[in-house]
Amino acid sequence: MRVVIARCSVDYEGALVAHLPLATRLLMVKADGSVLIHSDGGSYKPLNWMAPPCKMVELEPDDEEREQGVASVWLVQHAKREDHLRIRLHEVISDSSHDLGIDPGLIKDGVEAQLQALLAEHIATLGDGYTLLRREYATAIGPVDILCKDAAGATVAVEIKRRGDIDGVEQLTRYLELLNRDPHLAPVQGVFAAQVIKPQARVLATDRGIRCVTLDYEALRGQDDTTSRLF
Template identity: 75%
Template sequence: MRLVIARCSVDYDGRLTAHLPLATRLLVVKADGSVLVHSDGGSYKPLNWMSPPCTMAELAPEEAQADEGVVAVWRVQHAKSEDRLTVHIHEVVHDSAHELGVDPGLVKDGVEAHLQKLLAEHIHTLGHGWSLVRREYMTAIGPVDILARDHTGASVAVEIKRRGEIDGVEQLTRYLDLMNRDPHLAPVSGVFAAQLIKPQARTLAEDRGIRCVVLDYDALRGVDDAESRLF
């Protein structure tokens, strides 16, 4: 992982356009190719980012840019779309690289682990004719909670959370990017399943073609028969 603290401006062009004016920010370049732009506020969420697969080039500024104080230009291009992130760096305060090694992945709490087990046992909850391939399907960046096949036999990656938030959608997106490179699996669609899905997460998921499913924990356990309730 590379960490750069720099005075910079940032422009995003593609499906949408966005501009961050000149300020001091943290630039994170991860081993998976993703680039994130952080400020000193806003909790965990970056101000802007580019998810993999993408490529980054560090370029010398053009003459007009140099006259404005730019010392380096980062151009990050997504491999599957026209989306592009451009960072104009005016001053580098800190630049370091760190080898983090292979991450063991998130250790799920009891509820998430139980939800995964229950949904695997009742995979038909996601649709008639669905079948389970396996739980904890391993990818190069960690295990997908469930790999299943829908009624047509197509592969589906299912990510399960107790609370469905944006970071869970991003996690599933990374899995899908990798899995769709495997000709034995592709095309792979995604299902984001949780007991509660936040509106922002649902909007992002649906924009990326990911289906959202709200799980009824009691119904999966057989404690509450949702079909027999009057309301």
Template identity: 65%
Template sequence: MRVLVATCAVDYSGRLSAHLPLATRVIMVKADGSVLVHSDGGSYKPLNWMSPPCTVRVTPPSVEQAADGVREVWTVSAAKSEDQLVIALHEVLHDVSHDLGVDPGLVKDGVEAHLQKLLAEQVQLLGAGHTLVRREFPTAIGPVDLMVRTPGGASVEAGVPVRHVAVEIKRRATIDAVEQLTRYLELLNRDPLLAPVRGVLAAQSIAPQARTLAVDRGIACLVLDYDAMRGVDDPDSRLF
């Protein structure tokens, strides 16, 4: 990656036209070929940019441009359109290049896979005596996140001891999650070796509409405290 701090003016032409008057800015040229022009504000979003594939052509200024103080001109052209970014460099204050290597990508914390693993290890959050049957329990329409066995049919619905619990895990549960779990339950309750199976929707947050629909369909809701589950927070020590 090449990073320049430079006084420059920028003109963009193509599907629209835009002009950045003379000012000190950061110009980034990435290894993928993209060129981005940043100011000292506006958070992460550049003022203007050209996405790859594109080409960068560096030329000396015209007589008129040189008279205005331009030292060199960058013409960044898109490969698949007529879009063009023209950067007129007046003064380069800093110019450095670094090989950043291969980036491993963003590793998100608290994704559904993490929540599934933690709840499988702490299945007692579903109730005392519950035991894990398996994660990713297969059905004809896809796997249920967790299949759990109740302690000797201790849970009772409509006078019938419930033997198993199907758990669907989301970061934020919406109506779609309720519908998904409903379809799983319809299939699972056809299996005499499993039935009766009740459902639990477990999530870090549950939309009010999803909670209402879940309760109407006899599906329990469990809000997961991710920090407490991974041992970095003690709910009992909170003031509020």
């Protein structure tokens, strides 16, 4: 991971146009290719970012940028869409790189872990003919909650959350991109399952061909007669 603290401005062009004026920010370039721009506030969410697959190149500023005090430019281009970030660095305060190694992934506890166990036990909740392959299927970027097969024999990766938001969809997207490189598994479909799925997450999942499933925890535990709802 490359971690840079710099005075910079950022312009994004894609589905919309967005601009971050000149300020001191934290720039993160991860091994999976993603680039994230953080401020000192806003909790864990970046101000802007580019998710993989994407490519970053460092350029010399043009004449106009150089006159404005730009020392270097990062151009981050998405591989499958026209989306791109242009990050203009005026001053680099700190620039370091670190090898974090392979992360073992989040060890889940509480409701999400219980949802995973219950859904694995009742995998037909996802549809008739579904069969379980494995829970916590290991990948180089972390474990997939559930790997299963649908009635037609296609591989399905399932990401389970208590509250489903955009970050969960992004996480599943990264898993799917990696799994679909494996000829023994591809093509791999995605299911985003949660007790509550935020509207923005549902829109993003649908746009990426990921099916959303709303889970009823009490029904999965068999405490009432309500079946899990599929949307």
